[in-house]
Amino acid sequence: MKYGIVGRSGRMGQEIEKLFGDAGHELVLASDAAGTECGGKPEVILDFSSRDALAGTAELCGTHGAALIVGTTALSEEQLASLRKLGEKAVVVQSFNFAAGVNVLKMILRDYAPLLSDWDMEIEETHHSKKKDAPSGTAVLLREAAGRDAPAHSLRLGGVPGDHSVHFANDGEVLSFTHRALSRGVFALGALRAALFALKARPGFYSFGDVLRTGKEK
Amino acid sequence: MKYGIVGRSGRMGQEIEKLFGDAGHELVLASDAAGTECGGKPEVILDFSSRDALAGTAELCGTHGAALIVGTTALSEEQLASLRKLGEKAVVVQSFNFAAGVNVLKMILRDYAPLLSDWDMEIEETHHSKKKDAPSGTAVLLREAAGRDAPAHSLRLGGVPGDHSVHFANDGEVLSFTHRALSRGVFALGALRAALFALKARPGFYSFGDVLRTGKEK
């Protein structure tokens, strides 16, 4: 596929370029703080940069008739609403986390945390020591999926790519759900999966959960 | 409530007698290899002994019009069929594990393991060093819930009451589900919850999952 990246020089942009390149896809558009280079017509544009870039990215998609994959965190309600509107005429896939396992865990918590409403709940996340924000966006996403408040503990340890645990306990039992990313490449892999999905999908506003389920129905 | 125990002198029988006594319930029937003592009409009879006792237990339930809670493992297909038949006129609650968390985990695996069918899967269980059988009945139950085969590793360590983990992994992620029993009393607690459910239920063949869900709907 021909694709574009907004935020190409960022860590996630570089992971995407490397993985998509290895898989034989062609980078034809690259955008950055410094400007936009364009050498063809992208079918899909990926944006894992910052919320400030999103309006410009949406415009690029309109210009090229490209699908949009958005992994940017901390989007406002207005931005989500505008993405939903864009989904009326284009393919838009939006998620705060593109790891398949995190999305499975999110669905499990949404479905089963209510059964555990009288258990204590605690969240833990461990990331490399260079990560500055805490708790992680994924910890927040998991807490929201569980539909209740819970303390979140943030450990910063060496080069850990990203671990998340959600613990429930009552007097006699502990039930723990743990996700561990083995490398940062896993998020680029999710982005590729979403891009391949987008090539075949009808216009709409999709979550990464939709991407995962479609793969399974075939 | 007035209740009876089949297998009163066994480890689980004693846990039940202690917990039910502490909660103010009255033991009126106790059965063992040595015979049956009866000092009243039980509303519920609990059997966590061995499969050989089950026919006699069912008869006792018939005599007294009592509900039946069965936690015996390794029941045959015929025995399960006869319990289902008994459920046409009496309340029967049957499960291979009476810990709430294990039953939640079982439901999660049934619902979500299919989404992870192309991930590797491994099961681990850790129990006290006196446990002789391996893998544990609960490990088998979880594997069946996941609907696929997977290696099961059995660790025997000191006085551990019972840990179970189910791990899924692909190239970039590991997703783990872990249940930990904090003491053997947790299974007696589940039996009490099932007995309280049985007092109010209509005749039927129930799983421990049915008991858990009913508690939540109220």
Added chain:
Amino acid sequence: MKYGIVGRSGRMGQEIEKLFGDAGHELVLASDAAGTECGGKPEVILDFSSRDALAGTAELCGTHGAALIVGTTALSEEQLASLRKLGEKAVVVQSFNFAAGVNVLKMILRDYAPLLSDWDMEIEETHHSKKKDAPSGTAVLLREAAGRDAPAHSLRLGGVPGDHSVHFANDGEVLSFTHRALSRGVFALGALRAALFALKARPGFYSFGDVLRTGKEK
């Protein structure tokens, strides 16, 4: 042995009375806020109550010529000094944690944390939801053994008796040390071990580590 308990009605006092009774030892002195009952001459007196009781306990030991086992936390430097002085003529065993494994972990951290001085370090402890102080005394003890500062995260979950983890990590590796108490009885078991040690020891001020090592040399 004939023994005494200061703080008999407290949780730890009751665990000790139960375990020592099961092991055939005779309670001949019991002290509490309400006063002291004495029905014989104790060989050992155990105090796991509060720091305010310690002066009175030391006096009781003097009166009866009894050895002293102290598990009270939050002792002042003055109190530790007076215990050391008492050790010149009597057997005194003092520790902030009477679980064998915690003491092994403490020795390991003292010996090996210096080799990991350029790794990140984080401490986690999980206890039942009724525990009010945080971090736990044991977490503080482990941090001191490691000889450096590190964040300590306190999870409060259901009926967990007490877990402690110390994690070290650099860019490429994580090394974790985890201790898990299976029940509160483990601390009473350590107290019994210390009391049996005290019966045979010469006057001195001992740590629980001394108790453990003596057992191994024989």
Added chain:
Amino acid sequence: MKYGIVGRSGRMGQEIEKLFGDAGHELVLASDAAGTECGGKPEVILDFSSRDALAGTAELCGTHGAALIVGTTALSEEQLASLRKLGEKAVVVQSFNFAAGVNVLKMILRDYAPLLSDWDMEIEETHHSKKKDAPSGTAVLLREAAGRDAPAHSLRLGGVPGDHSVHFANDGEVLSFTHRALSRGVFALGALRAALFALKARPGFYSFGDVLRTGKEK
């Protein structure tokens, strides 16, 4: 430094070439099944290939007066003896695992497992699903360090670079030691550390533990 690799095309050879290159060192000798290419005089030669290559590697070291870093597993007693002999006139660093944390864990087990001789012991290791041998060489190394037999459980899961846990337990406690490699690059990092050590060391037969300790003394 100018260095050489025996087994350059293997997985570990490639990790070494990449890391040493990034750190500014110059590959001047590369040996493989296909033959040896030499474009300079190496100060250090690294061999993480197979035991069959070792005799040839030792010869290359003799020819060039180079130090030798050996990470090959499954060496025979004869081979270890010949390396010790080579250490009389050259610098030789030999280890079955070049991760710093594994070597720290090995020293801890050697020193402290005897204190836990009456506890149960179990070993677990988890590696990527492509690893064929089981248990891992590192699991064997840790078992030997503990100086006693223990069951070893091998889990094969997705892309896990390598986890090892050693558990000890008695009736009341569990003590666990866990090492987790975050990527395969960590072993190349250890090889680099050993090579830098070798440049300054006097002739001798060194373990990776010697390399680690030297770093700390400075």
